[in-house]
Amino acid sequence: MADAKKDTKTRILNAAKTLFYMTGIRATSVDAIAEKAGITKRTLYYHFQSKDELITEYLRSRDQLNLQAYKKWFDDEEGEITDKVRAVFNGVSETTSHPKWRGCGFQRTVGELANKPGHPAIKTASLHKKNVEEWFAEEFRRYGLINSEATARYVFLLLEGALSSMLVHHDPAYIHESANAAILLIAQGMRVKGATDS
Amino acid sequence: MADAKKDTKTRILNAAKTLFYMTGIRATSVDAIAEKAGITKRTLYYHFQSKDELITEYLRSRDQLNLQAYKKWFDDEEGEITDKVRAVFNGVSETTSHPKWRGCGFQRTVGELANKPGHPAIKTASLHKKNVEEWFAEEFRRYGLINSEATARYVFLLLEGALSSMLVHHDPAYIHESANAAILLIAQGMRVKGATDS
Numbered sequence: 001m002a003d004a005k006k007d008t009k010t011r012i013l014n015a016a017k018t019l020f021y022m023t024g025i026r027a028t029s030v031d032a033i034a035e036k037a038g039i040t041k042r043t044l045y046y047h048f049q050s051k052d053e054l055i056t057e058y059l060r061s062r063d064q065l066n067l068q069a070y071k072k073w074f075d076d077e078e079g080e081i082t083d084k085v086r087a088v089f090n091g092v093s094e095t096t097s098h099p100k101w102r103g104c105g106f107q108r109t110v111g112e113l114a115n116k117p118g119h120p121a122i123k124t125a126s127l128h129k130k131n132v133e134e135w136f137a138e139e140f141r142r143y144g145l146i147n148s149e150a151t152a153r154y155v156f157l158l159l160e161g162a163l164s165s166m167l168v169h170h171d172p173a174y175i176h177e178s179a180n181a182a183i184l185l186i187a188q189g190m191r192v193k194g195a196t197d198s
Numbered sequence: 199m200a201d202a203k204k205d206t207k208t209r210i211l212n213a214a215k216t217l218f219y220m221t222g223i224r225a226t227s228v229d230a231i232a233e234k235a236g237i238t239k240r241t242l243y244y245h246f247q248s249k250d251e252l253i254t255e256y257l258r259s260r261d262q263l264n265l266q267a268y269k270k271w272f273d274d275e276e277g278e279i280t281d282k283v284r285a286v287f288n289g290v291s292e293t294t295s296h297p298k299w300r301g302c303g304f305q306r307t308v309g310e311l312a313n314k315p316g317h318p319a320i321k322t323a324s325l326h327k328k329n330v331e332e333w334f335a336e337e338f339r340r341y342g343l344i345n346s347e348a349t350a351r352y353v354f355l356l357l358e359g360a361l362s363s364m365l366v367h368h369d370p371a372y373i374h375e376s377a378n379a380a381i382l383l384i385a386q387g388m389r390v391k392g393a394t395d396s
């Protein structure tokens with residue numbers, strides 16, 4: 001019984017995640033989610049208080065998944081820190097070149113909620129983006145960059161620009177050139193450290 | 199009579215621009231635009247074929263306006279190219295800190311149209327973003343950067359990341375640190391030139 005309840009909840013969330021990502025959050029009605037999940041609207045509201053809760057859960061479910069993908073690309077690459085960061089951007093290039101890719105779900109959702117500044121999904125998106133930036137900072141500290149936090153923010157900003165530009169232009173060159181800029185800035189951070197150490 | 203016709207058309211477009219920017223394109227109905235413009239839906243469709251045409255015109259109207267703002271901040275600043283680029287980011291910081299700022303209209307519209315890849319508004323957005331990037335490249339060529347096109351793309355990507363991050367975090371530090379990264383990359387382009395020249 002508990003399992004069946006969990007299954008229904010998962011099914012609703014999966015339906016919401018697919019529809020929100022594929023068509024956008026405003027374009028997706030609660031009716032469409034219930035229909036896709038094969039349940040009634042009443043059952044949906046038994047499991048989730050509101051559409052807003054579903055939007056927030058949709059983003060929450062992507063937080064660690066996206067971060068794990070970045071970490072895997074980084075960890076699987078052997079070599080210097082610059083090679084590893086390049087590998088993250090290469091992974092992003094491959095993912096975003098998939099015909100079903102429709103932008104960064106966090107960026108798109110925040111964009112749709114621009115007139116609802118207090119929406120919990122915006123906080124979830126902000127937290128996710130902070131997690132990505134903080135992960136870069138951790139790795140840069142581990143690799144001995146002297147200005148690891150500033151560099152992490154630069155790389156994060158370049159990644160955000162790459163994701164946004166990929167949706168506008170659908171040209172992976174923007175991602176590779178974003179990686180080039182990231183690597184120049186990381187190398188600069190390493191040179192600064194070298195200069196200080198010597 | 200021709201003037202009255204033009205006035206009506208302008209009034210419709212202004213109503214559409216305000217509503218699209220303030221609440222989003224999906225959240226804005228043609229009825230709401232007609233009501234705000236103080237006309238009937240029939241009159242609206244006399245001037246514009248479709249909502250899609252209004253969305254495209256909304257973005258088209260912002261293309262040169264945004265670009266002119268960047269150019270003004272750049273031109274009004276006296277000093278080195280790095281000071282001028284800093285001035286552009288400062289201008290963006292001020293604009294985006296306004297309580298009525300709701301993100302980059304181009305980014306948000308493209309995000310909402312992610313499931314309509316052939317939409318003419320996406321082409322308009324892509325063209326605008328190319329115009330911004332190309333303008334940076336022109337200025338960098340004028341100021342003698344050896345890798346002006348690559349640097350223009352880096353600065354453009356940082357600006358996109360700054361705009362996107364500002365909507366997520368509402369923290370102008372992201373814009374100022376984006377400027378820092380841009381200036382490091384420009385300075386690097388200038389050093390490369392110096393090295394080649396000497």
